[in-house]
Amino acid sequence: MKIESINNIFVYGTLQQGGSRNYILEGIKFEKAKLPNYSKIEPENLGFPFIIRKENFEVNGEVYFDVNKDLLELLDRIEGEGYLYHRIVVKVKTAQGREVQAFTYYPDENLIHNYT
Numbered sequence: 001m002k003i004e005s006i007n008n009i010f011v012y013g014t015l016q017q018g019g020s021r022n023y024i025l026e027g028i029k030f031e032k033a034k035l036p037n038y039s040k041i042e043p044e045n046l047g048f049p050f051i052i053r054k055e056n057f058e059v060n061g062e063v064y065f066d067v068n069k070d071l072l073e074l075l076d077r078i079e080g081e082g083y084l085y086h087r088i089v090v091k092v093k094t095a096q097g098r099e100v101q102a103f104t105y106y107p108d109e110n111l112i113h114n115y116t
Helices: 069-079 109-115
Strands: 009-011 030-041 050-064 085-094 099-107
Touching: 030 099, 050 085, 050 099, 050 109, 069 085, 069 099, 099 109
Parallel strands: 009 099
Antiparallel strands: 009 050, 030 050, 030 085, 085 099
């Protein structure tokens, strides 16, 4: 599958239901989902979580479907894509049992180094 054809995004922090930035995704179809082989880190003094690769762990979150290019570009700006986070492709398992490819935001090495 080409990266350009992926239009799903997995969120695990401020963008998910109840999070401070979820309003950005309002009205978009989503499902609860799990991201295997990652762990969520929530530093108290940072104010937002991030994930790291970690075997035999999983991150609970939500996968949003049919995210258009303009919204994805807005999310890139909000998440600091390219310096704070990097948008990567992952495979998540939805609450309905489907495996889907989605983008998610993975922290920059500096963020990982400073808060783990």
